[in-house]
Amino acid sequence: MVYKLFPITEPDVEKYKALRLTSLKIDPASFSSTYEREIAFTPEIWAQRLASRFKRTFIASVKDEGGISETWVGMISVLGPSELIPATLEPLERAGVGADWDMYFVAGLWVHPEHRGRSLGTRLMKEGLEWVRINMDPKSDSEGKRDRMILLLVGNDNASGGALHQKLGFTNLTSMPPGEGNSYMSLKVA
Ligand SMILES: CC(C)(COP(=O)(O)OP(=O)(O)OC[C@H]1O[C@@H](n2cnc3c(N)ncnc32)[C@H](O)[C@@H]1OP(=O)(O)O)[C@@H](O)C(=O)NCCC(=O)NCCS
Numbered sequence: 368m369v370y371k372l373f374p375i376t377e378p379d380v381e382k383y384k385a386l387r388l389t390s391l392k393i394d395p396a397s398f399s400s401t402y403e404r405e406i407a408f409t410p411e412i413w414a415q416r417l418a419s420r421f422k423r424t425f426i427a428s429v430k431d432e433g434g435i436s437e438t439w440v441g442m443i444s445v446l447g448p449s450e451l452i453p454a455t456l457e458p459l460e461r462a463g464v465g466a467d468w469d470m471y472f473v474a475g476l477w478v479h480p481e482h483r484g485r486s487l488g489t490r491l492m493k494e495g496l497e498w499v500r501i502n503m504d505p506k507s508d509s510e511g512k513r514d515r516m517i518l519l520l521v522g523n524d525n526a527s528g529g530a531l532h533q534k535l536g537f538t539n540l541t542s543m544p545p546g547e548g549n550s551y552m553s554l555k556v557a
Contacts, residue, residue, distance in 0.1 A: 370440075370487060371428050372494050377417045383424065384413050386439050390477035397525055398475070399549065421447040421504050425494045427478065427487045441478040443491040445517075447471055447504035459551075464542045465516065469507045471499050471556075473519040476528070488531050496535070499556055515556040522549045 375383055391402040417424060427441030446455075448469055455472060459465045473495055478487045499517055507515070518540065521528045532552050540551035 368429050368482075368485075370482075370485075370490075371430075371437075372425055372490055373428070374423050374425050374498075375417060377414055379426075380410075380413050380417055382439055383417060383426075383442075384408075386426070386442055386477075387475065389479075390442070390475070393480065394477065397477070397522060397528065399520060416444075419450055421502070422450040423495075423498050423502075424475075425491055425498075427482075427491055429482065440482045441487045441491055443476045443495045444474045445471060445495040445498050446474065447499075447502055448506035449504050458546070459518075459543065462543055464540070465518075467513060468516040469504070469513045471502075471515070471517045473517055476519075476531075483527075488527075489535065492531065492535055496554070496556070517554045517556060519552055520546070520549045521552055524548075 388402060388406060391398055391400065391405060395401065416422075422445060424442060424444045426439050428437045428439050430437050448471065451470060451472060456465075456470075459470075473492070476488060476491060476495075478491070496517065499515065507513075517537075519532065519537065521532060523545075529552075532554075535554070537552040537554045540553040543551045
């Protein structure tokens, strides 16, 4: 099968919404958000997810045998410092973690079960990491003196997610106290 990875923007919002809701329905234990919460989102909230230059969502798609129709089968979102909301930052600030970092977050990594084990999760994550490397966020330190760190939350029972992140160099963020059911991992961007 031939897969394609690409970034999306606001005009793709309906397909994005459908894929995100599918991921929450199929793998509720893998995410801190829920299907019930996001199905109630207004069109504005969905559009906002794709609106900023300082966060980016990448999609993995596959073409059917005839190469005519294309189905979206995976996704990842990456958020720059400008897009991190207080709810995301608060637990870190409380623990005194990250004040001297340019902090990025990876969220929503998901591959449809029928397409797992074919490196799509790895490819999506690499796409996100590359975006962080080249992204110029207004809140970033222009002199490059601060460490650029990518954080994510992974469920303590999520063996495949944890293994994927480790393979790409993420390590447990030991300065954060273990959360309820999930833990932070981090990667310093070279
Ligand atoms: C995690 C997920 C994105 C992996 O997607 P994928 O396309 O299957 O991943 P890859 O094929 O790139 O595999 C990458 C690595 O993950 C690990 N992995 C994948 N499936 C695994 C499994 N069932 N058990 C243990 N490790 C697994 C392996 O280390 C693998 O590397 P390897 O192939 O060199 O052994 C996918 O399983 C998924 O969507 N899960 C539900 C949502 C989720 O957990 N998201 C992450 C939240 S932090």
